[in-house]
Amino acid sequence: xxxxxxxxxxxxxxxxxxxxxxxxxxxxxxxxxxxxxxxxxxxxxxxxxxxxxxxxxxxxxxxxxxxxxxxxxxxxxxxxxxxxxxxxxxxxxxxxxxxxxxxxxxxxxxxxxxxxxxxxxxxxxxxxxxxxxxxxxxxxxxxxxxxxxxxxxxxxxxxxxxxxxxxxxxxxxxxxxxxxxxxxxxxxxxxxxxxxxxxxxxxxxxxxxxxxxxxxxxxxxxxxxxxxxxxxxxxxxxxxxxxxxxxxxxxxxxxxxxxxxxxxxxxxxxxxxxxxxxxxxxxxxxxxxxxxxxxxxxxxxxxxxxxxxxxxxxxxxxxxxxxxxxxxxxxxxxxxxxxxxxxxxxxxxxxxxxxxxxxxxxxxxxxxxxxxxxxxxxxxxxxxxxxxxxxxxxxxxxxxxxxxxxxxxxxxxxxxxxxxxxxxxxxxxxxxxxxxxxxxxxxxxxxxxxxxxxxxxxxxxxxxxxxxxxxxxxxxxxxxxxxxxxxxxxxxxxxxxxxxxxxxxxxxxxxxxxxxxx
Numbered sequence: 001x002x003x004x005x006x007x008x009x010x011x012x013x014x015x016x017x018x019x020x021x022x023x024x025x026x027x028x029x030x031x032x033x034x035x036x037x038x039x040x041x042x043x044x045x046x047x048x049x050x051x052x053x054x055x056x057x058x059x060x061x062x063x064x065x066x067x068x069x070x071x072x073x074x075x076x077x078x079x080x081x082x083x084x085x086x087x088x089x090x091x092x093x094x095x096x097x098x099x100x101x102x103x104x105x106x107x108x109x110x111x112x113x114x115x116x117x118x119x120x121x122x123x124x125x126x127x128x129x130x131x132x133x134x135x136x137x138x139x140x141x142x143x144x145x146x147x148x149x150x151x152x153x154x155x156x157x158x159x160x161x162x163x164x165x166x167x168x169x170x171x172x173x174x175x176x177x178x179x180x181x182x183x184x185x186x187x188x189x190x191x192x193x194x195x196x197x198x199x200x201x202x203x204x205x206x207x208x209x210x211x212x213x214x215x216x217x218x219x220x221x222x223x224x225x226x227x228x229x230x231x232x233x234x235x236x237x238x239x240x241x242x243x244x245x246x247x248x249x250x251x252x253x254x255x256x257x258x259x260x261x262x263x264x265x266x267x268x269x270x271x272x273x274x275x276x277x278x279x280x281x282x283x284x285x286x287x288x289x290x291x292x293x294x295x296x297x298x299x300x301x302x303x304x305x306x307x308x309x310x311x312x313x314x315x316x317x318x319x320x321x322x323x324x325x326x327x328x329x330x331x332x333x334x335x336x337x338x339x340x341x342x343x344x345x346x347x348x349x350x351x352x353x354x355x356x357x358x359x360x361x362x363x364x365x366x367x368x369x370x371x372x373x374x375x376x377x378x379x380x381x382x383x384x385x386x387x388x389x390x391x392x393x394x395x396x397x398x399x400x401x402x403x404x405x406x407x408x409x410x411x412x413x414x415x416x417x418x419x420x421x422x423x424x425x426x427x428x429x430x431x432x433x434x435x436x437x438x439x440x441x442x443x444x445x446x447x448x449x450x451x452x453x454x455x456x457x458x459x460x461x462x463x464x465x466x467x468x469x470x471x472x473x474x475x476x477x478x479x480x481x482x483x484x485x486x487x488x489x490x491x492x493x494x495x496x497x498x499x500x501x502x503x504x505x506x507x508x509x510x511x512x513x514x515x516x517x518x
Contacts, residue, residue, distance in 0.1 A: 046233075047231055047232055048231075048232070048516070049232055050232070051234075051236070051256040051257070051498060051514065052235075052236045052249075052254065052255050052256050053235065053238070053258075054239075054249045054254075054255040054258045054259075055071050055237065055238070055246075056239065056240065056241055056372030056373050056374075056402075057069070057239050057370065057372055057373045057403075058213060058217075058239035058401075059071075059072045059211065059213075060072045060406055061403075062076075062200040062208070062217075063196050063200070064079075064080045064182035065135060065145075066141065066142060066143050066144070066197070068144055069402070069406070069422065070282070070422040070509075071259070071373075073508060074510070074511075075217055076182055076200075076202075077508060077511075078204055078205060078219060078511050079204040079206050079207065079208055079219055080182035080183060080184070080204050081096050081182070081183055081202060082180065082182055082183060083095060083096050083112075083183070084175050086506070090176075090424060090506070092179075096112060096113050096124060096183055097110040097111065097112055097163075099111045105169075105170045106166060106167045106168070107164065107165070108167070108174055109162065110129075110162070110164070111161060112124070112125065112161050112162065112163060115226065116203050118187070118188065118201050118202065119185070119201050119203070119207045119222060122186070124183060124203050125160040125161070126157040126158070126160050126162060127157055127160065127186070128185070128186050129155075129163050130155045130156075131184075132184045132186075133149065133152070133165075136181050137149050137150070144439035145432070145439050147432070147436075147437035147439075147441075148180075148428060148431070149177060149181065150431075151167045151168055151171040152168075154166040170459070171458060172427055172456075172457055172460055172462075172465060173428055173457060176427065177427075182202065183202065183203060184201070184202065185203075188201035198211070203225075204225070205227070205229075205511070205512060206219040206220060206221060206235060206511070207219060207222045214401075216236050217237040218235070219234070219235050220233060220234050221233050221234070228512060230511075231516070232511075232515060232516055235511060238255075241372030243260060243265060246258040246261075246493075247268050247269065250495065251269075251274070256498045256516075257492060257493070257509070258492065258493045258494075259491070260372070260373075260375050260376075261492070261493050262319070262375065262379075263318060263320065273495055273497075274493060274495060276492070276493055277491070277492045277501070277503040278489045278492075279503040279504065279505055279507065280330070280487060280505060281422075281489060281505060281507040282420035282421065282507060283325065283429075283486075284322075284374060284419075285325065285328070285419065285420075285421070285482040285483060286416055286417065286483035286485065287409075287416065287419055287440060287481065287482050287483075288416045288480075288483070289416060289442040289443065290444055290445060290481070291412060291443040294358075294359065294363055295415065295416060296443075297357045298479065298480065299356050299357040300353070300354065300357050301480040301481070302480050303354045303391070304350070304483050306344065306345065306349045306350040307347060307388055308345070308388065308485075309387060310324055310325075310345070310484075310486060311324060311345065312383075313383050313384070313485075317376055317379050317383055318376055318380070318488065321488065322489060323486055323487045324486050325342065325484040325486055325487060326343075326477060326484065327340055327473045328429075328430070328433065328434075328482060328484070329429075330487035333424060333425075334427070334465065334469050335456075335468075337473060340473070342484060343480075347391050350391045359392075362394060363394070364394040364395075365416065366397075366414075367384070367395055367396070368398050368408055368414045368415075369381035369397060369398070369418035370402050370419075373402055374488060375490075375491065380418070381399070384418070384483075385397045412442065412443070416483075418485075419440065421433065424505055426469050430469070431453055431457070433481075433482075434446075434472075434481065435453060435454075436450070448475070449472055449476065452468055452471055452472050456468035490503060490507045496517075497518075498514060499514065499515045
């Protein structure tokens, strides 16, 4: 029986204990692989002070298994733990799993950390871990990322300290796929039912206090945390769409950290009490919904790629703080081919292709885009709409609140939309976008691409996997399921009193090692 079917039947603790293992996160390495558990934490002084993070968007939900954007997941990572975490170099490290081994290429056996308790006092163990993984893929959860764990066919509780995953074949990205499978309190979920998205209970370094949607999310230090104790007593996350307003908050001390600072405003983040950090980050594109005409037409999609002057947008709207994309990868991603050339800006070619597709006078459509989630995203979207209209199209720009935008995307009701892909691992990013069931999948019909992605993800030899993903990347460019844009620089401004922040390539905001100076 598939994992999702079994998960839907888990309605009580007795049922969870009864149901046999059913999830497989995909085969792993041919040889056994393990990681040592970190040393037990030493006693730390009580947490003090409060830090405020002012970001461009609010949390999508407080149910960690239905969040998709990096800012929401950053909030969840403060309150919830996973079996495995990725370090700043994106290498897997122990978390609630202290070690792992692969006795064969379709089995992963995890030793779990003992003595860990959820914020409600209930214990973390293999039964709860099994439940959390099953809930991740349960259709009733409506998790848009469920396909990430699709290769897992079984989850087995060996004992309360040992969890075994079986995959339907070798799966190279097993550990990476686990990084956002948050462990949830079974007791809490059963107690609150459909209110789980309003009353989060994890094992994390911080505990939930309150969420006022559109205003603030507040959490406080967990004094009983199993790992490194939080040094900051209280964290407040605030959504502010306008970059200039975020900068004012930083300059006046109302914010300790802000994100997405436009290049033309970066000089305002300066002085002895502030600093600016940048890192190559999110891949930005416009994604087409193949289920909505005329975006099922290859010539239309190619025309739009020729109609937008991406280099001009990078230079004048982003101040050069981005790298042009030729296809669906950025430099550093597996399968990226630096020799692949992007679509040239050619308005005449765009008009020709539109005419050949049966639209000599253009067509009407609505572009959905966020405001405040990415670097200068509103200005970028406005520039793109202006350039598309110049080749005869009548494009309307719609900028809903970010959670509403996400719902349009996962509900497949957007014609085409501007979005960012935060996943740096091609093994995860490509299934999300180009295979049925992926969070960003929009009915792209190329089965050969889907099959090659599967082949690559079941190829344990990295060099062979690289070549397969290059093949996919080339075909994706030719099919143009996206309007290929750029990889932006992720920019952060912070007060000097905030210590321990590190800009990551994920790009997640990880608060684990933060502290405040007096």
